[in-house]
Amino acid sequence: MTTANTHWVLTLVCKDQPGIVHAISGAIVAANGNITESSQFTSDDTGRFFMRLQIESAVPREHFVNQILPVAERYGMTWELDEVGRRMKTLVLVSKSAHCLNDMLFRQRAGQLPVELPVVFGNHPDLQSLAEFYGVPFEVHPITGEADKLAFENMLRDYIKTAGIELIVLARYMQILSEEFCKEFEGKIINIHHSFLPGFKGANPYAQAHARGVKLIGATAHFVTADLDEGPIIEQNVVRVEHSDSKKRLVSIGQDVESKTLTQAVRWFAERRVLLDGERTIIFS
Amino acid sequence: MTTANTHWVLTLVCKDQPGIVHAISGAIVAANGNITESSQFTSDDTGRFFMRLQIESAVPREHFVNQILPVAERYGMTWELDEVGRRMKTLVLVSKSAHCLNDMLFRQRAGQLPVELPVVFGNHPDLQSLAEFYGVPFEVHPITGEADKLAFENMLRDYIKTAGIELIVLARYMQILSEEFCKEFEGKIINIHHSFLPGFKGANPYAQAHARGVKLIGATAHFVTADLDEGPIIEQNVVRVEHSDSKKRLVSIGQDVESKTLTQAVRWFAERRVLLDGERTIIFS
Amino acid sequence: MTTANTHWVLTLVCKDQPGIVHAISGAIVAANGNITESSQFTSDDTGRFFMRLQIESAVPREHFVNQILPVAERYGMTWELDEVGRRMKTLVLVSKSAHCLNDMLFRQRAGQLPVELPVVFGNHPDLQSLAEFYGVPFEVHPITGEADKLAFENMLRDYIKTAGIELIVLARYMQILSEEFCKEFEGKIINIHHSFLPGFKGANPYAQAHARGVKLIGATAHFVTADLDEGPIIEQNVVRVEHSDSKKRLVSIGQDVESKTLTQAVRWFAERRVLLDGERTIIFS
Amino acid sequence: MTTANTHWVLTLVCKDQPGIVHAISGAIVAANGNITESSQFTSDDTGRFFMRLQIESAVPREHFVNQILPVAERYGMTWELDEVGRRMKTLVLVSKSAHCLNDMLFRQRAGQLPVELPVVFGNHPDLQSLAEFYGVPFEVHPITGEADKLAFENMLRDYIKTAGIELIVLARYMQILSEEFCKEFEGKIINIHHSFLPGFKGANPYAQAHARGVKLIGATAHFVTADLDEGPIIEQNVVRVEHSDSKKRLVSIGQDVESKTLTQAVRWFAERRVLLDGERTIIFS
Structure with missing residues (x-):
């Protein structure tokens, strides 16, 4: 050698x-x-x-x-x-919740997450100062109707191509991407679902979990497909809860699981440890 | 004093x-x-x-x-x-799978599970020697049609009354009890569901879990209501699985979680730590 | 009412x-x-x-x-x-590692940790910008000898009294406090030990854990007593590791466990859920 | 093909x-x-x-x-x-505690543990009926002094050779094997230590765990070397405990962890997934 x-x-x-x-x-x-x-x-x-x-x-x-x-x-x-170790160019989309973005930013700075974030896009301005504290530019792209969404997705397409984006992360991004967009970037978009899949779907899974009296709550990081909440699962975690945990406390507990699960999935993807096998993922962890 | x-x-x-x-x-x-x-x-x-x-x-x-x-x-x-410590009179129903029954028998003999099992009923004879090894009489009650089931349930009603049964445990009992029976003994029948609820329902959840590529599998102990697999949840556990785990291995891993979860639920019930709050349970563990 | x-x-x-x-x-x-x-x-x-x-x-x-x-x-x-919910006045001491401080700051801002941090003291300046991003003043107090330490502890005593500090958190603070100081504030100082106790003591537990080939690594949040690493335990967590995890990876995994464990202990203390029973703690979680 | x-x-x-x-x-x-x-x-x-x-x-x-x-x-x-799947000839030594032996016997019958148990040796007769229920001959070899032990170890040597024993499992066997014996069969003897290693050593770790107020208790399966409780670690597990758990309850909780951990280690060994790297083990799970 x-x-x-x-x-x-x-x-x-x-x-x-x-x-x-x-x-x-x-x-x-x-x-x-x-x-x-x-x-x-x-x-x-x-x-x-x-x-x-x-x-x-x-x-x-x-x-x-x-x-x-x-x-x-x-x-x-x-x-x-x-x-090995090359930082993968990653575009993060957010709304108002800070926990997932905070975890990713902290870890990439600490050298524990091999991604490079050239920008964060939010449909709300709430997380601007957090991104900028870590030296990442932040752009607000409000979406109030179908027209906004189409324009935003077209802008995204251009940006992804120009900036050489390799991975798109929905870090509690509360907008639904169009079927066309999901198909176009299949296997390149990772979402964090705030429930254990299969599980409570649709809005407010923590309220559903509370109503049903479950003893564990969880989160699922998965690839986004046109079929909402149904793409191949990359990582899941659960945590124990009790009858005395209020809905608010469930949300707080759930956020820990969400950020941990999403960051893990992104790390595996960036290290090229995630391969697709039909509807399943192979994780070479 | x-x-x-x-x-x-x-x-x-x-x-x-x-x-x-x-x-x-x-x-x-x-x-x-x-x-x-x-x-x-x-x-x-x-x-x-x-x-x-x-x-x-x-x-x-x-x-x-x-x-x-x-x-x-x-x-x-x-x-x-x-x-405190009085052994609750418990009737266990089984089919062919030994893992849940074995765990309960072993623990009640070891003094870790305050139940008294006057008998085990099975719709197959497979677990007779296991029950008898622990000194528990075993009766086979085959069920091949609706008539058998009704007769069996009538016999059960009599037995429960005569023997003073306080709890009925479905330890992987593969027959569905009638709506009337479930209503009559609501809050007194505990079932182990071989999946994490909410989750894969119906037959063969481990095959579904494999097809969907989940990263955790689980089991749920719950009260039986007329609405199959939907009664109040008492206890849940999950365990991590990998893409390389075959369906057969998932079943084996799942059995551990099932027996652990069911025995825990039975112990809490027998110690009067489980109270019903509508569709939820309060667990004073 | x-x-x-x-x-x-x-x-x-x-x-x-x-x-x-x-x-x-x-x-x-x-x-x-x-x-x-x-x-x-x-x-x-x-x-x-x-x-x-x-x-x-x-x-x-x-x-x-x-x-x-x-x-x-x-x-x-x-x-x-x-x-209930009153924010407890908490003084945090740090050195260079950011993970524990970051977790506490993020959670107190998110309303999940009822503490008020009037200041952070560090013996190095590394975490100044992090504290200030969350609006918390940061003071550097370098310690290079016994004289520095005594002066620092005297200043601390004054500050604690003047500011009404109720809890002192050593968030990976790499200096050893004097026996007198520890005794004076017994039951008021929480430390995070980067090992599962009882376990590897002294310097570099992750290297020891690697050498010994343990399959789990952990962290322990405990009250500080004059007897280093031996005060009453408040919370412990472990996480699974593998033979292929390098020492560097162990450190990274360990940091997650450390910050999670310390924040949990601080939350319980601030909510007055931690009581002392001799060498043990009662946790009313 | x-x-x-x-x-x-x-x-x-x-x-x-x-x-x-x-x-x-x-x-x-x-x-x-x-x-x-x-x-x-x-x-x-x-x-x-x-x-x-x-x-x-x-x-x-x-x-x-x-x-x-x-x-x-x-x-x-x-x-x-x-x-693949060949049942490894395994000799189990026991004393009075049933939980580890019960778990191994149940799983090998269920086809989940590829071992063949030609005999179980106990220094007490307590577990005879359990072994025999699973069709495994049981021999009582009481040990009351050094002479007994030497004679027993000589008998063991002969038996291991004659019967082609490939693995010796100490399933809560309360006798200490001689240094010579341990060296002779290094890498072939697996013990279950009723504590998380590094941790409480010597007698009654659960009482020590209680006194110290730990929040997790654990078990360690390891190879036996001449240095007691210090051989290469194969598997470890922990479980959460609370201040209200009595010493008796800790023992009961601990037994679950012990049997699960030992059976896992034996399964990996029998499947040839355990390799030795100095003081560490490589687990190809």
Whole structure:
């Protein structure tokens, strides 16, 4: 190994078939790479093979890619090669609730969340000072009707392209994105649902949880699809509650679970640990 | 205090109003009682007041009751006085799955579950030897049609009355009890639902959980009402699962959660820690 | 009940003896109070009786106190009467780590932590902008020797008295307070220990945890006594770790547990839910 | 692939070096094997590489071994090849407490724990009927002095050899095995420690936990070494307790954690998911 060692993360998906690991590890050997982390999974449901590798190698990216390309072609692989620790360009949409945004901002500054936030968009101005305290520009885009929403989504499309946004996070963003937008960015939008899924849907799940007297409340981070609250689940957490917890206290408890769950999902995504297998996610944590 | 001290548990429910605690504690003082444990709760939803007390006292039961009666009348209380640690007469219904029954039998023998099981009824013979190993008689009551079910329920009614059964536990009993039976014994039948409620309903929740790719699976112990899977929740637990867990493994993981959750609910009920507040339960744990 | 209803929290401790509840509830009835929350505990270890009550009442404080005083005298009670929700004056000491301070500041602003922070003192300037973003003045008090420490503690004593500080929180404050200071404010200083107690003591517990290959790491919030890391425990949490988690990742995971645990302990203290029973704490959560 | 497909589990350990995965996957391809599960880890502490693979292959064992041998030799690997699901021959030692033995017996019968128990040895007769209910012979070996212990250990040595015992489980066995015995079977003996390690050591940790007022109690399954309670940790769990939990209740709560933790450790070992890395364990769960 020579001087300028780079740490790569390689993810790949293809139809399950014998010899994949041998072929891909051959390409890595040929690139003088050393595998430092490896996870794989074969889905019985879809017959697909999933792999995530971390590789230390001193060769330039093109050289590495040249070794992978023929293998990927032979096995019909979808694949991506990235640098470990690169901060993924992430666009965060918010409304008024601060807890999820605060958690993400704090952790990315603390070096625990490999994302770069070029901007935060809010349909209300409430979280402007919080974003700016962490040095992130904040833009208010109020939405009061369908026309606003279409204009906002068109602006978003432009911005995503121009700024090279790789991930969109709905951090308690209380607007519903259009079906077209959700489809266009499928697998790139993560939402935090303030309930354990399957669970209470629609408005005010904490009131429903209280009425039903549940003993645990939870939150679910999931990919957004056109079917509201039904995209592939990335992470879930629950916390115990008691009969004496008021609706207000449930909301407060719930917010902790929400921010923890969303940040975890974003971290996994940014580290390329989340792969899609139909309606399910593979998490190589 | 004299020699033969008894440890009592007193539970009471009434409309919330000033002076309840003072009145009831006055009755206890008059009976030379000492409060060793006390829990109370006022429900904002129903305006009802709930209390559970443990009291050491050397006076005979009648004497104690004589002190409580006028207070209970004045405040319109529903109340019960029992001995701490008395084993509650419990009827367990099972089918083929052993895990819940095994957990209950093991714990009642170990002195951790204050129930007395005069018999176990199964619609299959599979669990006979397990029950008998713990010295509990087992009766097989196969059910192959509506006629069988009605006859079985009539027999149950007789048995419950004759044997003085105070609690009926459905320990993975795969038959649905009739609406009439459920109504007749409302608040006396505990079921274990092999899912986190609200959640996957109907058959095979573990297959549904797998298909949906959930990251946590759970179980819910609840009172049985005429509305299947919808009675007041007593206890819930979840456990983390991964994309690589097969359906078979989910079932195995789920069984642990089921037996733990059911036994906990039965223990609380037998210790008179579960009170009903409309659709919710108050748990004085 | 008249117009200006106040919500009181009453805590009391005395030798266990019959009639306490009746006597205190009598005082509450005489003050036209209505008990909305009540917890009690009798310690087998020390024979002491602990009680915490929340009471709604429209009478002025003096009137209330006049009812309680003779009861308190008769039973030899130590007691305190406060208003529910009053923000407790809290002094936070920090060094360089932001996670605990950030969590406390965020939650007190969100209305989830009833404390008022008149100032934050740090022995380093690193957290100045964070405190000031939340509108809390920050003072740097560097400590490089014993003389600095004594001067600082003397200044603290003055400040605590002048400002009416009720609680001191060591939010990852890396200086050791003197034995005298700890004794003087016993039961008023809460520290977060970055390990599960009993556990790894001394420096760098995460490195020790890694070396030992533990499967769970934790944090402990405890009262500070002259005996370092050995005061009564208020709250503990753990989180699962894996063989593949690096020391750096353990630190990051541990910080979440630390801030969550410390904030919980502070919340309980500020709500007067923490009572001391010798070396143990009673938590009326 | 032909008819008689076998599912193999291959574990291997060697010095970390480039090309390992390519070489071993080449051997698998040459044996017409298909990798269905794969985990690997490189230890920064010891510089060793650990791998566990599950492989479906129709070739006979010798053929498979012939492919692996030259690779293993080239890279200096320690390795084992076993059949997935084969029941590992396990010897259980007990005293009087039933909870751990009951859990293991129940689960191995339920098909959730791939062990075969040819016998259970107890130094007391208390658990004889439990073992025999599950069809496992039970032998009483009372130990009242050093001579007894030596004789018992010599008998054990013979039995382990004759019966082909692969794992020894101390399921709350209250005797201390000799240093020689522990060394001889290092990495083959699993003990359940009734405390969270590092934690309360020596006798009666639950009483210590109570005295110290901890808010969580736990259990640790670990390999037995000559240094009592200090072998590599395999699994740990904790559960929340409260100030009102008596010592008796702590014991009962603790027993649940103990049996769950021990059974989990035994399952991982029997599935060859536990590898040793100095003082730490690698768990490929």
